Amino acid sequence: MSEMLILAHRRDVFRFTARFLGYTLLAVLLAVWSGPIVLVLITSIKSNQDFLAGPFSIPSHPTFQPYIDVWNSLGFSGLLANSFLYATAGSALAVILALVPAFALSRMEVPGKTFIFGLILTGLMLPQQTVLIPLYDTLRTLHLLDTKIGLIIVHAAYGMPAQILILRGFMTSIPREIEKAAYVEGATDFQVFYKIILPLSLPGVVVGFTLNFIAIWKEFVFGLVLLNSEQNFPVTVGMLKLNSDRYMAVFNLPAAGLVISQIPIIVLFILTYRKIASGNFAGAVKG
Amino acid sequence: MTTSPRSGESPGFFAFAREHTFVTIFGILMPLAVFAVFVGYPILFTIYLSLFEWNGMTPDKTFVGLENYRHMIGDSHFQIALINNFKWLAVTLAFPVLAGLLIAYALRNRILPAAALVRTIIFFPVTMSLISVGLMFLLILNPLFGAFDTVLRSVGLGFLVTEWFGNYKVAIYTLAIVSGWAFTGMPMIFYYAGLGDVPKETFDAARIEGAGHWRMLTKVAIPQLRPVTAVVVMLTLFESLRAFDLVAVMTKGAPFGYTNVLGYIVYLESFWNTRFGYGAAISVAILAVSALMALIILKKLMKGAFDV
Numbered sequence: 001m002s003e004m005l006i007l008a009h010r011r012d013v014f015r016f017t018a019r020f021l022g023y024t025l026l027a028v029l030l031a032v033w034s035g036p037i038v039l040v041l042i043t044s045i046k047s048n049q050d051f052l053a054g055p056f057s058i059p060s061h062p063t064f065q066p067y068i069d070v071w072n073s074l075g076f077s078g079l080l081a082n083s084f085l086y087a088t089a090g091s092a093l094a095v096i097l098a099l100v101p102a103f104a105l106s107r108m109e110v111p112g113k114t115f116i117f118g119l120i121l122t123g124l125m126l127p128q129q130t131v132l133i134p135l136y137d138t139l140r141t142l143h144l145l146d147t148k149i150g151l152i153i154v155h156a157a158y159g160m161p162a163q164i165l166i167l168r169g170f171m172t173s174i175p176r177e178i179e180k181a182a183y184v185e186g187a188t189d190f191q192v193f194y195k196i197i198l199p200l201s202l203p204g205v206v207v208g209f210t211l212n213f214i215a216i217w218k219e220f221v222f223g224l225v226l227l228n229s230e231q232n233f234p235v236t237v238g239m240l241k242l243n244s245d246r247y248m249a250v251f252n253l254p255a256a257g258l259v260i261s262q263i264p265i266i267v268l269f270i271l272t273y274r275k276i277a278s279g280n281f282a283g284a285v286k287g
Numbered sequence: 288m289t290t291s292p293r294s295g296e297s298p299g300f301f302a303f304a305r306e307h308t309f310v311t312i313f314g315i316l317m318p319l320a321v322f323a324v325f326v327g328y329p330i331l332f333t334i335y336l337s338l339f340e341w342n343g344m345t346p347d348k349t350f351v352g353l354e355n356y357r358h359m360i361g362d363s364h365f366q367i368a369l370i371n372n373f374k375w376l377a378v379t380l381a382f383p384v385l386a387g388l389l390i391a392y393a394l395r396n397r398i399l400p401a402a403a404l405v406r407t408i409i410f411f412p413v414t415m416s417l418i419s420v421g422l423m424f425l426l427i428l429n430p431l432f433g434a435f436d437t438v439l440r441s442v443g444l445g446f447l448v449t450e451w452f453g454n455y456k457v458a459i460y461t462l463a464i465v466s467g468w469a470f471t472g473m474p475m476i477f478y479y480a481g482l483g484d485v486p487k488e489t490f491d492a493a494r495i496e497g498a499g500h501w502r503m504l505t506k507v508a509i510p511q512l513r514p515v516t517a518v519v520v521m522l523t524l525f526e527s528l529r530a531f532d533l534v535a536v537m538t539k540g541a542p543f544g545y546t547n548v549l550g551y552i553v554y555l556e557s558f559w560n561t562r563f564g565y566g567a568a569i570s571v572a573i574l575a576v577s578a579l580m581a582l583i584i585l586k587k588l589m590k591g592a593f594d595v
């Protein structure tokens with residue numbers, strides 16, 4: 001009896017220790033990964049005097065003035081509109097380009113399949129800096145340098161490989177019986193693709209589009225090199241100005257700018273988080 | 288449509304094209320054309336250009352043979368940048384990849400409470416642009432008003448405080464760790480998904496045999512996660528070789544070029560110094576290093592990861 005009690009007691013101690021360790025670990029992870037973000041949020045609503053009171057001071061007079069100031073001086077309305085255009089049009093084009101290839105690679109014995117996969121991997125992993133010069137040169141020849149269309153086309157082309165993999169992953173999971181029946185009825189490839197596979201792949205399209213949207217929103221190198229005029233800049237290139245003495249004198253302006261740049265992604269993140277973080281796209285990459 | 292689309296055992300291209308015209312045009316030829324214009328041609332043009340001297344403006348280029356490469360090998364900026372890329376890779380493998388694996392393991396085995404919260408906060412920075420991440424850490428690591436130094440001093444680690452971007456020995460690691468902070472969510476999500484695919488019985492069997500977490504992790508989880516690790520290492524490798532954004536926003540290569548990475552000196556040499564031929568030669572070096580490392584990973588780790 002007493003032995004059992006001791007055992008039970010030991011188990012409780014063990015459980016308590018494990019729990020304690022778990023919560024300590026949780027606290028560390030929260031501090032490291034959400035601490036910086038919380039600090040930026042707090043800094044962004046500080047007045048100049050509050051800022052001088054130190055990084056951890058609680059704002060005594062919370063104000064939205066930094067948001068208004070940075071919005072106007074950096075021209076955020078234009079930057080956000082540009083980024084939104086690049087991300088939407090670029091991702092839509094990338095998905096459209098990728099749909100039929102994904103269909104072919106998921107259900108057919110395409111000749112040269114291995115070669116095509118090799119190309120997809122090359123396209124996925126190509127360091128962008130290595131193709132900057134030829135892209136710059138090509139766009140200049142086509143008179144697309146420093147144009148919105150030019151950047152959209154480049155984003156679409158470099159988004160396509162990942163979209164093929166993601167959509168192929170989704171399409172592979174669609175059972176073949178449905179389309180077999182359609183083929184027996186005399187349907188063409190196009191009809192099977194358009195009437196059966198495409199509607200069933202819509203969740204994949206949503207995930208692919210979202211990931212591509214975020215990727216273009218984050219993208220910086222192409223925007224930096226292929227654009228010159230400020231009226232074409234995406235958010236990332238426009239925000240580069242924040243790292244200057246003018247803005248870094250007091251941190252509330254850059255902090256507010258950071259928050260503004262991230263709000264569209266937060267909205268998208270909330271809308272689609274479950275689909276993306278469930279690891280579906282990780283599965284898609286594994287095939 | 289006489290045969291089912293799956294029946295042919297690798298038919299010739301023309302037989303396939305006759306039977307599947309729509310798929311051939313939009314599923315094979317169109318993406319191939321896109322690849323040719325945006326991947327194939329740029330790579331070939333970069334290699335070609337690396338043999339020339341060109342200011343990027345005039346139509347005439349001067350052929351210089353391997354002179355750009357000869358110059359590159361002796362260029363101390365190139366050497367520092369190359370070594371920095373490898374330092375960056377080492378930090379990325381040691382910090383975000385390892386942390387991602389451990390966090391995913393802790394989440395799957397319920398060592399960590401609040402799994403959904405942890406996954407959200409660690410994945411969130413993955414959705415931030417590196418420009419935002421860089422600006423954020425410029426604020427936090429600022430020597431005058433930064434929060435990080437204040438924290439270090441308050442826990443008695445004030446002696447560690449340094450100029451995180453000014454100290455030439457430390458600066459590149461600062462950048463790599465900041466990039467790791469933003470990247471950890473990626474390996475975490477991959478490992479989390481991978482651990483979900485491991486049959487529960489495998490872990491249960493090990494637990495019944497009395498295996499602790501250390502043995503479960505090293506003897507069960509890591510071997511089972513090999514294909515995931517291959518994908519993650521591949522991603523990490525290219526993330527490290529692509530490093531650019533953080534350098535551009537945080538240090539611009541300062542102090543004295545000690546935080547330059549290959550991608551950034553390609554940009555500097557081509558678009559600031561207008562030495563496009565030399566920039567192309569460095570690009571070829573990046574391509575060569577990427578291809579070589581990719582080949583090694585494919586050989587060592589990749590078996591079965593991409594089921595082609």
